[in-house]
Amino acid sequence: MTKGYNGAEDFDFADWAQDQNTEEFRAALASVYGEEASNQFVELWNNQHISVQGDLVIAVAADDKEAADEATATLTNTFATDLGTFLNSATEDRMPLDETIAGVKAHETSVIDTFQQYVSGDYEMSYETYRTGYAIMFDIGKD
Numbered sequence: 001m002t003k004g005y006n007g008a009e010d011f012d013f014a015d016w017a018q019d020q021n022t023e024e025f026r027a028a029l030a031s032v033y034g035e036e037a038s039n040q041f042v043e044l045w046n047n048q049h050i051s052v053q054g055d056l057v058i059a060v061a062a063d064d065k066e067a068a069d070e071a072t073a074t075l076t077n078t079f080a081t082d083l084g085t086f087l088n089s090a091t092e093d094r095m096p097l098d099e100t101i102a103g104v105k106a107h108e109t110s111v112i113d114t115f116q117q118y119v120s121g122d123y124e125m126s127y128e129t130y131r132t133g134y135a136i137m138f139d140i141g142k143d
Helices: 002-006 011-033 035-061 065-090 097-119 123-139
Strands: none
Touching: 002 011, 002 035, 002 097, 011 035, 035 065, 035 097, 065 097, 097 123
16 A cells, blocks of 8 residues: 555556465465355455555545545445455354454554554554554454
């Protein structure tokens, strides 16, 4: 997100790496839950996560608060709910629905906060928030 916001020369590489990461997620899910589930994940991931993060970057760069708020709501509400529901279903309730949604929402909130802190120039807090958000992902589904 920061590379897009900064217009970094290597943004295309970061975008390519993100696509590779998505494919690794898809393959891992396919190996456990099947192709149909992995394709559902990719659709959700690309349309409600990756592209919406891009929308947030564009909105913040344009100082468009309404669009930024809309992207934030999609990430923390729609995506968190839909991914949490997907994971709950794929794991046959082994990942409790409410806890999984809350975990995804907490992670997405940390991603947004990390980005906003970076944009505001608070790099130290951005780094700390990033580390916290990274750790949240390991807690989702842990029990």
